[in-house]
Amino acid sequence: MNLKDLADQLNLSPTTVSRALNGYPEVSEVTRARVEDAARRYNYRPNTQAKRLATGRAMAIGHVIPISTQHEIVNPVFADFIAGAGEVYARSGYDLLMTIVPDEDQDRIYREIRSKRNVDGCIVHSPKMAEPRIGLLRELGLPFVVHGRATLETGPYSWVDMNNIRAFHRATEFLIDLGHRRIALINGIETMDFAHRRRLGFEQALAARGVQADPGLMASGEMTEAQGYHEAMAMLAGPQRPTAFLTSSLLSAMGVRRALGDLGLVLGRDVSIVTHDDDLSYLRNGGDEPIFTATRSSVRDAGRRCARLLLRQIELGKAAVPKPVGELLEAPLIVGASTGPAPGV
């Protein structure tokens, strides 16, 4: 059943039917009702491709997921983010087009996407502090929203980001309030913007409370269980061992916990762990076991917001050049059984 068939059934022209279905004002309400009714009865769905060709709009958003060839890791955050974004797209009639590319091919892929014209805009994932994709997309004239920020980028661009500085500032303060002075930071790779900001928040909080930062207690790496384990083992080996760990990821935190086990240390008594991690959504949010401090479904929310922002930008784009907007989200601070006062306090 296509537009013409439907029009024939109704003894109307395809034009009128199209107008009725797309909410144009010049159709009489009675015809509109008739058309809508018939469309429903015949289960009519407009052919997406035809619509796209005619309007010149792809009605699709691209998500280009970089896949590092060095460490075969698909960032688990993507799943939740995309779930949120997908929700919004679905409601607005957009498709989500996903492309998985090796890190080094990104440039080529974006250009290709652009010239094939099969997306109206895209989301930039995992920005680095210096992010070449922003300049590229600007040059290509493809609307985009960055999930995160790129500190070293000078031009304007739209983004949605978690307030990483504040989250780590608060988490650090929380530990300081419990009497901890030797606090270790197990961070992500610090060329990534989020990791850079997390470190800033950590350092600022220490400085604000007059606690001396110890470079030996700051590690930056790949946010795996193994990383957490190794860094914790190393840091806990010396005489000046940390009394608390602040980690960037749930996996790292689990690694730290394993290290504690191996060393016969008790979590929450000898050593505390606080983690800011969007991955917590993998654990059942049963509420029965708040082991970690974490930002729960915040990633999904970020996905929704990114999507909304981008769609608004695209819709507006037809009329005026939209001006870039940023949205800063706060991470909830959830405190659980993994923390306690510093030993001797």
Next chain:
Amino acid sequence: MNLKDLADQLNLSPTTVSRALNGYPEVSEVTRARVEDAARRYNYRPNTQAKRLATGRAMAIGHVIPISTQHEIVNPVFADFIAGAGEVYARSGYDLLMTIVPDEDQDRIYREIRSKRNVDGCIVHSPKMAEPRIGLLRELGLPFVVHGRATLETGPYSWVDMNNIRAFHRATEFLIDLGHRRIALINGIETMDFAHRRRLGFEQALAARGVQADPGLMASGEMTEAQGYHEAMAMLAGPQRPTAFLTSSLLSAMGVRRALGDLGLVLGRDVSIVTHDDDLSYLRNGGDEPIFTATRSSVRDAGRRCARLLLRQIELGKAAVPKPVGELLEAPLIVGASTGPAPGV
């Protein structure tokens, strides 16, 4: 630059240019070379939408990801699977179209996808033992490949699956060989086909070696850290505690490990853990720390195979009705530091 422009530049008809670019045999090699050269120079890219409309092929594959509304979990396996599939699509010029839907809306979504005609086929994720989507897709005439199987489905269909029965059979045998007799199974939800099969493998191995299966040592649930922890705590509470755990997921295994810590039991000495988990890809495959038995990048491989199978089916579909095919993949057995002989052996 579109086809017509390019043709004008070359003093050829759009038809010839199209034929040259699409590898039709009737073009002379010299014209083809001229055309290809010009296309490259002008950076010509065919408009995807137009091509799709003209050919009636969407050049896209749909992935419908069910998102359970009850437990807010996005199965982390999807990320890796999709990375594999995406790789194949990219090479073949297909797009990957992702839709995230609440479990209960699936029916509607598939019908919509079908009538909007924006995918040529789709992948069915996470099949249950009784899987209604298979019948639906068959009825809709939309080509599909199932990642996994649906035991209770009687009709033919194409699938790619991990050999879950064998994986768990071998893992169980491995533990029996180490002298373990009281082996606990921490499984996924057993209406899911993979979980059902894993249990089968476990039970078959016990039976084959004359070990009595204990219903008290079999748990089925959501594969979270909390599940592993709770089930392990419960099972280890009694006097007849298990000496080994076989878990379906890395998270569950981590939960079990935490329980051991809380109870002062030593991993690999008092209790062994073996886990079959595709999630291990989240951990850096540094090789320095084989804590678990696992199927590593196997999920990504499954993604690739599913995609290839589906594309083949679609290409063939034009000519003949393709007959369903199944592919059974073996999971590697990786053994690490988390296992040891049964106490007293």
Next chain:
DNA sequence: GTGAAAGCGCTAACAT
């Protein structure tokens, strides 16, 4: 308020 006609950029059947 409705319809006829042209066109979006490509492919494919039918010439030549």
Next chain:
DNA sequence: ATGTTAGCGCTTTCAC
């Protein structure tokens, strides 16, 4: 081997 013509199914002027 190349060109002509007619669509694919929709939107969008423009005319009534």
